[in-house]
Every structure is written in structure tokens, then in C-alpha cells.
Amino acid sequence: MSWQRWISIGLVLGLLLLAFGLIMPAIFQAREAARRSTAKNNLKQIGLALHNYNDTHRCLPPGGTIREDDTAMQGWIAMMMPFLDASPYYSWLDFNDSWQSTSNRYVFDQRLPVVLVPGVEQHFTDSGFGLTQIMGNPNLLHRNSDVTFEEMTNGTSFTWLAGEVTGDFQPWCYPFNWRPLGTKLCQGPAGYGRPDWGGGHLLFADGHIKFFTDATSSRMLQRYDAAPPVATKAETAVPKKVFQTGEFHWDRIDLQSDPQGRDEYFATSLSSSTDVLLKLNVYSQILLTEEGQKQPKSYLKGPQFLLEIDSTTDIAAALKATPLAAAATPEQLAANVKTLQALQKQLHK
Template sequence: MILMSRTECGVVVGILLLLTALLVPEVQHAREAARQSQSKNNLKQIGLALYNYQETFTTLPPGGTIREDGVAIHGWFMLLLRCMGDSPFAECIDYNKPWDSPENIPMSEMWIYDYQIHGVDADYSTTGFGMTLYQGNPNLLYRNSSVSLEQLEDGTAHHWLAGEVAGNYQPWGYPFNWRPLGAKLCDGPNSFGRPVWGGGHLLRADGSVTFFSDQTAPEILKAFAEAPPVATRTQTAVPDRRFDYGAFLWERIDLQSDPRADNIYVVRMLRKKWGSPILINVYTAANISPEVRATYKYQGDVLHFLLRIDASTEIADALQATTLKEESSSDQFQANLKLLKSIQAQLPQADTP
């Protein structure tokens, strides 16, 4: 057996610590490089979808479809799903109903890969909506816009369509996903860019993606920001609304019901990673056999929102008003009630004035 003195042990430990100190930055650098590559590819996919949309509808999508009565229906990210390759999600959206209506809540709660960047703790809002880390050009994508690429007077290479933002992220389904470019990247949460990268990518209107550093001259960004056509302040106005978000995940639990019934019932809990639930939603879906499901383009259950349970919900009364009462036995209903109450007890209590 070879024994080392305390001095020798100290030297070995020191070497290991030094190696760790040298390797950790390299590992972090590699991770960020991979995230940059992913984000650049995301923007290319978004650009391709925008081109597909223009080819189909002759214009870029409206930044947001807003009714005359002020009701916001959909934003450009949601409209793009119809043009993003083989995406099955667009078939599940009711484009005649608002993005946050009961009919569209299951889709608005989806995590869309092309709208996210790995490693950023902004997966979902505290209200359960999937987030995006990108925003659009307010001169091209605004309220009820119908801008075509042919209208870009300076040529497509001198206009930008979208880019990564530094903070104040919004749900991808939100109908107001645009913001001004500003004169500097990585200049606070309302700016564009990723501070950890020292800049950010912009998707140009010609489909290319370019990285701009946070030291880019303001004159260059101003030229992009003011390239005509320029929308009016009224067209680009957005509600004064902020979303809280974090590193959350949805967890699914199937409720008990008659296996021969027309429907199944599903609970989805939004929870902090390794933490307690902060939101409980109950859904229904058609009870489809595996054989029939295999023939569908979208293999998952098409969920329909039933109700949201908060800390004050009378669960028994709420469930009595749904079809679950008729499609489950008395024992199954009581088991479901017990389960939901046990989850409800973990919810944060509402603040009292």
C-alpha cells in the first residue's frame, strides 16, 4: 500500500481543484455555444415558416389579430404553426377563438421547441402558458398587419423580422409578440440579445440569421429599426402587461372513469421543478382506441379544458358540473375527489388583504 503524506495529498487536491477550475468555464462555454447554435437554427425555422406563410397568403402574418371590440385573438407565432413543416399542433387550434379561450388553453400551454432556448428558466408562465424567447419587428408584425416582403423598400437583407430578447418574455400564443429593436443589444430586459452571449441573433427578411454583438454601433441598429415601411404608434401599441415565468413543468395524472365511456379525464399540474404544484387544470379528451389513434397525425390526446382548481375551489361542486360524474362510478368519483383535494392542499394560498 502506498501512503501519501499530508503535503502530497494537498498537492493532489490542489491539482484537482485547478483542473476543475480550468474545465468548468470550458464546459459552460461549450454549452452556450450549443445554445447559440440551437437558437440560430430556431430563427431559421421561423424565417422559413414566415416565407411559407407569405407564399400561401401573399403577406406576412399579422403580428396580432385584434377584433374591432378590442378582443385579442391570435398572434403571429400561433398563426405560423400552420406553416412549420409537419407540425400537428395547428390542427388543434380554433383560430376563431382567442388564444386563451377554453378551446385553446391546451395548445397555449404547449412548450414549442422552435420558440425556446435551452438553459433559460422561462419554460412556462405562472398561469401555465408556454413561453417564447423571441419577439418580432413591430414595423412588419403589428396589430392586424398585412405587410408583404415586396413592400420592403431597402431590400430584404436590410430588414429584420425577429430576434432573441433579453428578458420580459411572453407566452408564444400572446397576440402582442413584438417590440422595438432599440439602439443597443443586451441593454436591460426590454432589449434584444442574450447578455451571456454578449449580443444576439437577428433574423433578416432574406431568411439569413446574423449575430450582432452588444458593441454594435447604434447607427447600424437604427438603420434596421427605421427601415421603411414604419408602423404608427397606434399600430404597434401593446397592453401594459407582464408575465411571471420560471423553470416549471407540467405533470399529468389520469383520473379514474369508465373505460367504455366516450371520454377520458386528465389532470395536469404545473409545478416548480422539484417543487410543489402551483396550478391545477382538469381536461377531457376523446376515449380513442390505440388502433384508431395510430392512424392520426397527432398521436397524443387532444385535450379540452374543463376547469381550473385553485386553493379556494369547491372541488366536489366543480366536478358535479362536468360529465365526469356520469362517466365514472361512485367509487371512482370519490377516488378522484380525494386525489384532487390532496393536490389542492399543496397549492399556495391566495394572499389576503
């Protein structure tokens, strides 16, 4: 091959590399801009939901409902769910049971995109709870709170409601999803802001969203943090608990039963990013008829928890104690036992 040919090839490769070097940063910037836009829109939806809650109840939702015996029940994110979207999840919850009860487990294991920050891959705890990457202002959302907009004497445009947090993510169902703003953004997992954005968005009580850089002065952040009403330490106290989070995911496994029956049965399995199986639950759910599908979402009944399988569970005996035993033929029940036993062997011990 002549040297002129080599020069031509080299020029083409050089131009391709140059084009690649110019295009990739632009693609990255466009992707980050899209993520920031989605994050801003999520906060806007949360703001609308909180305002709609206020229109109905004449106050903001409680940050967390805590009983007199100190049992933690539900948090502000669960309380605003009927004002967020058309999801049936809210109607599936039993607010007489705590956030840890099995009756609410299926809903609380779900991923809620509106409280997640695009680009952050941690969506679940290691026990399967769906996460929130949005926290509330502890002065407005705290234990058994019922704060009104009239109490925000600095004005709603100067009182922040919620924002994106850096880390130490918690289940969205957790009744203690509030955190002080602090004195610096993007500094440590316990603060606010996204380090890869160099700052973060805050939702204000009048509904507007503002982006603050990590160079925002401590004085300004402290002024926002101290805006009235100011809650007491007892009202904003939270348990000393850190949740283990990661790139976990849930999968659904359909189980066999009478196709003409009223209910369907299925299992859900939680796995790590390396496909290590961590949890295995079994549920039933009423199959909707064509007429039932036309009913309002409040008519719907969510999946009912039947059992959790661990490495020591006698699956055959456990299934016989559930409604699935009557809803399946002996052959179907045996097939279900075999399916679940195969998954049981994969459970992390």
C-alpha cells in the same frame, strides 16, 4: 507518513486542480457554443415557417389579429404553427376564440422549444402560459398586419424579422409579440440580446441569421429598426402589461374512468420551483383508436377544458356537472374527488 509521501500527494492534488481549472472553462465554452447553435437553429426554423406561410398566403402572418371591438385574438406565432412542425397543436386551436379562452387553454399552456432560448430557465407565466423569448419586428408584425416581401424596399437581407429578447418575456400565444430593436443590445429586460453571450441573433427576411455583439453601434441598430415598411404608432401599440414569469412547471395527473370508454380524463397542475401549487385544471380527451391514429393531424381533437379548481371549489359537485360523472363508476368518481381534494389543499391562497 514520510515527507516525501506528502510531497507526492500534494503534487497529485495540484495537478488535478490544474487539470480541473483548464477543463472547466472549456466545458463551459462548449456548452454555451451548443446553446448559441441551438438558438440560431430555432430562428432558422422560424424563418422557414414564415417563408412557407408567405408562399401560401402571399404575405407574412399578422402580428396579432385584433377585432373591431378591440378583442385580441391570436398572434403571429400561433399563425405560423402549421408551417413549423408536425405537432397537432394548430389543429386543436379554435381561432374564433381569443388567446385567453378556455377552449385554447391546453395548447397555450404548452412549452414551444422553438421560441425559447437555451439556458433561460423561465418557460411559463405564473398563470401557466408557455413563454416566447423571441419577439418580432413591429414594422412587419403588428396589429392586423399583412406585410409582403415586396414592401421591404431596403432588401430582405437588410430587413430583420425577429430576434432573441433579454427579458420581459410574454406568452407565445399573446397577440402582441413584437418589440422595437432599440439602440443598444443586452441593455435592460425590454431589449434584445443575451447578456451572457454579449449580444444576440437576429433573423433577417431573406432567412439568414446574424449575431450582433452588445458593442454594435446605435446608428446601425436604428437603421435596421427604421427599414421600410414603417408601421404607425397605432398599428404597433401594445397593452401596458408585464407578465410574471419564473421557473414554473406543469404536471399531469391521470383520473379514473371506464377504460373501455371513448374519453380519458386528467388534471394538470402548475407548480413553482419550490413546488407551491398555483393552478389546477381538469380536461377530457377522446381516446384514439388504432384507426384514428392513422388519420391526418387535422382529424385529431385536442383536450377539452372542463373546469379550473381553486381553493373554494366544491370538487364533488363540480365533477358531477362534467361528463366524467357518467364515464366513471361511483367508486372511480369518489377516488377522483379524493385525488383532486388532496391537490386542492396544496393550492396557494
